[in-house]
Amino acid sequence: QQKVQQSPESLSVPEGGMASLNCTSSDRNFQYFWWYRQHSGEGPKALMSIFSDGDKKEGRFTAHLNKASLHVSLHIRDSQPSDSALYFCAASEHSGGSNYKLTFGKGTLLTVTP
Amino acid sequence: AQTIHQWPVAEIKAVGSPLSLGCTIKGKSSPNLYWYWQATGGTLQQLFYSITVGQVESVVQLNLSASRPKDDQFILSTEKLLLSHSGFYLCAWSLLGGYEQYFGPGTRLTVL
Numbered sequence: 001q002q003k004v005q006q007s008p009e010s011l012s013v014p015e016g017g018m019a020s021l022n023c024t025s026s027d028r029n030f031q032y033f034w035w036y037r038q039h040s041g042e043g044p045k046a047l048m049s050i051f052s053d054g055d056k057k058e059g060r061f062t063a064h065l066n067k068a069s070l071h072v073s074l075h076i077r078d079s080q081p082s083d084s085a086l087y088f089c090a091a092s093e094h095s096g097g098s099n100y101k102l103t104f105g106k107g108t109l110l111t112v113t114p
Numbered sequence: 115a116q117t118i119h120q121w122p123v124a125e126i127k128a129v130g131s132p133l134s135l136g137c138t139i140k141g142k143s144s145p146n147l148y149w150y151w152q153a154t155g156g157t158l159q160q161l162f163y164s165i166t167v168g169q170v171e172s173v174v175q176l177n178l179s180a181s182r183p184k185d186d187q188f189i190l191s192t193e194k195l196l197l198s199h200s201g202f203y204l205c206a207w208s209l210l211g212g213y214e215q216y217f218g219p220g221t222r223l224t225v226l
Contacts, residue, residue, distance in 0.1 A: 034214070043204050043217030044158065088158065098144060100165065101173060102215065104158040 004025045004091050006105035014059060014113055015073065019079050021108045023089030025070040030091035033072045038086045040109075047074070047087075079112045086110075116141040118218040120205050126224045130194050135221050137188040137205030145207040147188040149180055150217060152202040176196060200225045 005083050013019045034052045036044040050056045050063040062075045089105040117140045149161040161178035164170045170180045181189045207217040
């Protein structure tokens, strides 16, 4: 069973619109979450991390974490065509020190239409 | 500034042939290094990680091996390729475990 599940598999939003991506972990050991973005043919790049309950905002991107339900979401406001990419949720058991294992979800393919 | 270089950019190999992929990180001393495999359009599967020269830990068994011969170099290899090895191989580094991982540009491998 996939330990990190993402939805939807694909999403299309108009330019200037809001994109909402979801991620849930089935493993209660996973308490620390990351969002990565991968443009076609490139390596992924980290967008943001979220380790505490609540919201975390960075520019047009807002992540929300609910540790009780192990649900994390990513909201992109004022979406731009350059935001079109594959978005991954990744989870780890702890945030620092000797943790080296990162588990990725299957990704959400976001398309922003002009 | 740190740079991460992977070679080759792409490779087409026959089933049963050997493989060696490389990764070099410049501008960062003693980074943690990682190898990932990605099926076309698929998820990222962590394969190996290394926290120091000569020490490599396996995360998943895919008939591949990894080595870290130098502080800034990470090598992924196998003696006999399978069709299932096709995909996108990504090297990454992090300052410490659990911190942001920085990915390289990847190597596209096609096994025929």
